[in-house]
Amino acid sequence: MSTATFNSICFNQGYWRKGEVKISKVKNRNQRVKFYVGGASVLSTKCMQSSEKNKREVRIGLLGASGYTGAEIVRLLANHPYFGITLMTADRKAGQSMGSVFPHLITQDLPTMISVKDADFSSVDAVFCCLPHGTTQEIIKGLPRHLKIVDLSADFRLRDIAEYEEWYGQPHSASELQKEAVYGLTEISREDVKNAHLVANPGCYPTSIQLPLVPLIKAKLIEHRNIIIDSKSGVSGAGRGAKEANLYSEIAEGIYSYGVTKHRHVPEIEQGLSDAAQSKVTVSFTPHLMPMIRGMQSTIYVEMSQGVTIEDLYQQLRKSYEDEEFVKLIDKGVVPRTHNVRGSNYCFMNVFPDRIPGRAIIISVIDNLVKGASGQALQNLNIMLGYPENTGLLYQPLFP
Amino acid sequence: MSTATFNSICFNQGYWRKGEVKISKVKNRNQRVKFYVGGASVLSTKCMQSSEKNKREVRIGLLGASGYTGAEIVRLLANHPYFGITLMTADRKAGQSMGSVFPHLITQDLPTMISVKDADFSSVDAVFCCLPHGTTQEIIKGLPRHLKIVDLSADFRLRDIAEYEEWYGQPHSASELQKEAVYGLTEISREDVKNAHLVANPGCYPTSIQLPLVPLIKAKLIEHRNIIIDSKSGVSGAGRGAKEANLYSEIAEGIYSYGVTKHRHVPEIEQGLSDAAQSKVTVSFTPHLMPMIRGMQSTIYVEMSQGVTIEDLYQQLRKSYEDEEFVKLIDKGVVPRTHNVRGSNYCFMNVFPDRIPGRAIIISVIDNLVKGASGQALQNLNIMLGYPENTGLLYQPLFP
Amino acid sequence: MSTATFNSICFNQGYWRKGEVKISKVKNRNQRVKFYVGGASVLSTKCMQSSEKNKREVRIGLLGASGYTGAEIVRLLANHPYFGITLMTADRKAGQSMGSVFPHLITQDLPTMISVKDADFSSVDAVFCCLPHGTTQEIIKGLPRHLKIVDLSADFRLRDIAEYEEWYGQPHSASELQKEAVYGLTEISREDVKNAHLVANPGCYPTSIQLPLVPLIKAKLIEHRNIIIDSKSGVSGAGRGAKEANLYSEIAEGIYSYGVTKHRHVPEIEQGLSDAAQSKVTVSFTPHLMPMIRGMQSTIYVEMSQGVTIEDLYQQLRKSYEDEEFVKLIDKGVVPRTHNVRGSNYCFMNVFPDRIPGRAIIISVIDNLVKGASGQALQNLNIMLGYPENTGLLYQPLFP
Amino acid sequence: MSTATFNSICFNQGYWRKGEVKISKVKNRNQRVKFYVGGASVLSTKCMQSSEKNKREVRIGLLGASGYTGAEIVRLLANHPYFGITLMTADRKAGQSMGSVFPHLITQDLPTMISVKDADFSSVDAVFCCLPHGTTQEIIKGLPRHLKIVDLSADFRLRDIAEYEEWYGQPHSASELQKEAVYGLTEISREDVKNAHLVANPGCYPTSIQLPLVPLIKAKLIEHRNIIIDSKSGVSGAGRGAKEANLYSEIAEGIYSYGVTKHRHVPEIEQGLSDAAQSKVTVSFTPHLMPMIRGMQSTIYVEMSQGVTIEDLYQQLRKSYEDEEFVKLIDKGVVPRTHNVRGSNYCFMNVFPDRIPGRAIIISVIDNLVKGASGQALQNLNIMLGYPENTGLLYQPLFP
Structure with a gap:
């Protein structure tokens, strides 16, 4: 096909970074030639190649990528113009590709999943944490302070850590962090979310x-x-x-x-x-x-x-x-x-x-997986990073 | 319960013991040879042949057989030792066999469905009425007095006919009959059901x-x-x-x-x-x-x-x-x-x-189709006719 | 309730004749009074009380009762007039009641599940074996010779034990027994099933x-x-x-x-x-x-x-x-x-x-669970024991 | 692809950079205030306001909007940067809003559905035709020649109109048009689709x-x-x-x-x-x-x-x-x-x-509703109009 450009073009309007229209020909991991154009609308383009992703403004780490909420984050971000996933962890699936764990995502060119202990957080700007409650606290406690964090677990939702212990059967091990966590029911707490370092994403x-x-x-x-x-x-x-x-x-x-x-x-x-x-x-x-x-x-x-x-x-x-x-x-x-x-x-x-x-x-x-989990998480991170909160989120419902 | 109740087990008199298997050869309507073995349980024999059915003690008419509750009555009665269906009506399906309308019932040898206006009620002892509300009243009003009737519609459930008119948008046309109808929530009204001529079977x-x-x-x-x-x-x-x-x-x-x-x-x-x-x-x-x-x-x-x-x-x-x-x-x-x-x-x-x-x-x-409709209807008719109320009803739940 | 007789009638052993209605009052395990009336149809009676079950002609052992095919055997036998379950095994659920593992069967009064190693096979006449392939061979090898056995696993279906090893990845450990097993596709092998000691029930x-x-x-x-x-x-x-x-x-x-x-x-x-x-x-x-x-x-x-x-x-x-x-x-x-x-x-x-x-x-x-598994198994055991093959099997399909 | 293609991102001119968020306040039809933020990705903005839609480059007519394929076209176009729906027909739902027929689309500000006979096709550039076979021919025959048409019915798929008559039970009434129709299995017929006036979109x-x-x-x-x-x-x-x-x-x-x-x-x-x-x-x-x-x-x-x-x-x-x-x-x-x-x-x-x-x-x-119908239809229209064929189509699969 000589007009391959039509196949996976990432257009832009005139100038996205003014005057910086980049058309690049890259080989993806499978060594197939693809054309990419620097641009802004992801839905009409193929922007998930790793080379491309690194050029997205915000580098995202996804912790606990092998569960449903992790996969949903990937689905939503597929068309986000500013966020690119550059780090994925999944302890039990370390070494595997996302496409082998979730074959519906094979068209996305994502980093291989690694164990969270092997993650280099210096190379990411923000993380979605999709880990189970309990382990979440420990891991978030250890993250560098520069990161913006949206935690989808229950670990930071309850202000009263005694209540946490009562319902979750274990003492809370990150009570200081709990104090600065913002409960991210976006429409209710939007102003607090804006300045949050750590958002506790609400339950469904x-x-x-x-x-x-x-x-x-x-x-x-x-x-x-x-x-x-x-x-x-x-x-x-x-x-x-x-x-x-x-x-x-x-x-x-x-x-x-x-x-x-x-x-x-x-x-x-x-x-x-x-x-x-x-x-x-x-x-x-x-x-x-x-x-x-x-x-x-x-x-x-x-x-x-x-x-x-x-x-x-x-x-x-x-x-x-x-x-x-x-x-x-x-x-x-x-x-x-x-x-x-x-x-x-x-x-x-x-x-x-x-x-x-x-x-x-x-x-x-x-x-429950979108506004009840990953969608609201993205809505929150958009706000935390100063983007319009609906960025990458205007998917219309699938019916029937 | 008179002793007569126990009389006609579907196939044979006497008793059956291992070693005494009686095999009889009869032709059913389709002229195919079938073998029957004397035995005690209806579930273990083929009792639906018309010749057989006529020998069941109670001749049942099923009005409105082409809906789900009608089909469910047939399913339940398939193994009832005393009740045999000898009349089936379904106005829009008149002339058709039950098996053509509900192929899961093709093994049952049932009368052809006819229009209710062509029904001869002198040949039945009791009816299940599975007609839509509204038309039900008219039809039940016209039935001979000797019949025991269980009505699965809403037409006789409300004692206050003004309330009927309010909720169903039409005046009640059989208010006298309404007065003698017994609301058949079996466990609550068992004594009244016993002597009822007409039972209004409860909604689900x-x-x-x-x-x-x-x-x-x-x-x-x-x-x-x-x-x-x-x-x-x-x-x-x-x-x-x-x-x-x-x-x-x-x-x-x-x-x-x-x-x-x-x-x-x-x-x-x-x-x-x-x-x-x-x-x-x-x-x-x-x-x-x-x-x-x-x-x-x-x-x-x-x-x-x-x-x-x-x-x-x-x-x-x-x-x-x-x-x-x-x-x-x-x-x-x-x-x-x-x-x-x-x-x-x-x-x-x-x-x-x-x-x-x-x-x-x-x-x-x-x-909803059994205790909420056809099962409770059968439970009621069993009682109205002096049979143990669980007769033909001990199907265990289907799971998974 | 004075009319309890109508509620839970159960026929009795021996034989039943006109005028000989026997009413017996027994206590079930839960010490609640139940009434039973002599009668003919199992579907119209409550026959699962243990006292009753022991009086059924054939005592059935059910090995591997905690899976779907085991539960389906119980459902089917609930209305079988001659077969009563007197032994149930389920290694991982030993000590539990069937009703706790399959709540849809709580109305059935069944023996507590035990470990297969604790089973006393001298008290049963026949067994349904619903164990996983592989372990099945060992257990069936150890069963007393007087038992009639229907095995629902794959262990005895393949005559060529080399083929068994190829497809199941382990050598067959009961090759002698394999030789006498009859492949129980009932309508095709009915004559062989009649005289079989061990039937390999076909896959779905x-x-x-x-x-x-x-x-x-x-x-x-x-x-x-x-x-x-x-x-x-x-x-x-x-x-x-x-x-x-x-x-x-x-x-x-x-x-x-x-x-x-x-x-x-x-x-x-x-x-x-x-x-x-x-x-x-x-x-x-x-x-x-x-x-x-x-x-x-x-x-x-x-x-x-x-x-x-x-x-x-x-x-x-x-x-x-x-x-x-x-x-x-x-x-x-x-x-x-x-x-x-x-x-x-x-x-x-x-x-x-x-x-x-x-x-x-x-x-x-x-x-797949009836003719493809437990139903055909019962059809086979009926034949092996000289009962009409449809005994306890004439359930009509559940639709919708 | 002319550079013009890249010009008009759905809302704003110029360029957008972090820190330069432009917020504009407009009233939509329902007079509710909405905020828009300048940006690049359609998924991150609200582009369906009618004022907005008219600014999209290509004005789309959707015939037969009240079926599933019609609704799917709307879902897909919600994030298409160049195509805006300006005409919708649905004979039996004429006068109704799309949101009343498909409540999952209430957030889309769409034209009221009208009868196809009342449609003014001079104001649209292209149509998706989601009508039933048979009626489709007549309607497409009457459309102005300037329109690009993708027909999702079966009416123009078969080159041999005798075969059409045989399978669809009626003679074809637009045989001339049939001759110029291009069968739009995109990956196989891409070059023909490019120059097509009328594409017969393949069956699923x-x-x-x-x-x-x-x-x-x-x-x-x-x-x-x-x-x-x-x-x-x-x-x-x-x-x-x-x-x-x-x-x-x-x-x-x-x-x-x-x-x-x-x-x-x-x-x-x-x-x-x-x-x-x-x-x-x-x-x-x-x-x-x-x-x-x-x-x-x-x-x-x-x-x-x-x-x-x-x-x-x-x-x-x-x-x-x-x-x-x-x-x-x-x-x-x-x-x-x-x-x-x-x-x-x-x-x-x-x-x-x-x-x-x-x-x-x-x-x-x-x-079946996307690549098997509305998605491939959009893919074809993109090509017919000179846009990258994946424009507005990079939705990732919804799983689970």
């Missing part, structure tokens, strides 16, 4: 619950008592670990309420709502595992404050989120569906009158 | 909700206010009608809360609970459509009465259901799962402490 | 493939060359072992061709077809994992022998199976679907003309 | 089949006889029409071989292969409906030409596709999975030795 359930409830509680429109939260989640939230309980034959065609009232996201939810209420809030929270891969819905049953109407709730949420890119209060009467946000960073929500006078039903939906 | 949601709540309300263990019911149902409950909303591509891999607070099962649920409470109960009820074919779970959030404990609820349910074949309070702490009742007539339930003091969470699961 | 793929092909090959209607078999299986065939590859998130919404041409069922398929052909047959066999729990379809592409027509194939299959309970050649032009046999012991098949002249397409479907 | 099955087979046939590496194609497709290929057969309860947990040897894609497949072979090729083609929304796999069984090896096939495919963006021959021995291309425009393929000497098995996978 807490994200779906706090986004609608925090503004309503702050505005004193709902009672703090008897908040009943019935959440439903896709199975990908349980990760890629091989567990009998998560086998296809055990999950498909049925539902399962696990951790009734005892799920580890409870203290995180209550912390956020209590902050909004400026008093201790105790919620009823029952998570249900759904026979679906992605998606999360929280159906929340609340008592409205004296004299408050559904319209008041609706207007408050409208006001809170009308300028937001990713949080959408949808048309009155329309029910948010997980289908409608699959694969995207959106949270859709709505509020409905209950049959019981004085009560309301709130429904919010997210993709 | 109301079955899953009333079974746990009625005994607790009767025993005054829970408050009548603020009962929050978050129900989840498989899609088969929506029937076989071709609707865009129920296409695989629209349902799979997502969830959908439909009819928030406005589902037609609301008045039925409130009728049952109000009866138990002897005062008007208004509930919050939100049904959710799950990406699964069968199965229903109700997660119910209640306030316990002053001084009542979870243990009190547990013991009350234990006492209420310990002698029941189909309703099972499971071991403390174990979560009922829809997987565990699929294809069976069981209802599994349990009760859990909530994080909010004084509150409890109740979970009940059924198969 | 081989069952779905040999049932249509063996009669056609024997009748010399198809060529032995270029038999292309494209099989599709539900995931339950992979068992309950915790493997990343079988997680819901890895399986749902996609398909996977594993072991292309190298699946271990190849030698078993070729052995059966070669026997029929009386010469070595080599097939092309590609299994595909489907996003479904149960069900298996083999789409088989064959060349017809010179002068043979589709009608010839159809008539041969008709003739071969017209008297069979479980193998059904369906109406011309109708496509067999896995949906139509789910949960049942049926095999549906049909034959279609190909576009390429002289070729035919054969489609057969089974439930 | 033909795409998955021709991509691997055409190069092998052209290179004379495989025999033309006895090509056996066993294809598996997700249900979304059947569209959004309400059909009983496609209900969740009918599709989930089972598979279905429909149109055995008679599927309408057969003549299209044979046309493509015959062109490559330069002689008439007749194939065996059996499509199977899978319980999944998206994804398509073709498992293709072929005879290699005399003396040809698997390695020869592999090297030929490598050579054919090594410079392609979207067609990937994966590592030897690795099985392509539909999971790995979901939501993306990739085709993954591989070739395997068969057990039968001289035969090979080829597996190819695509997302």
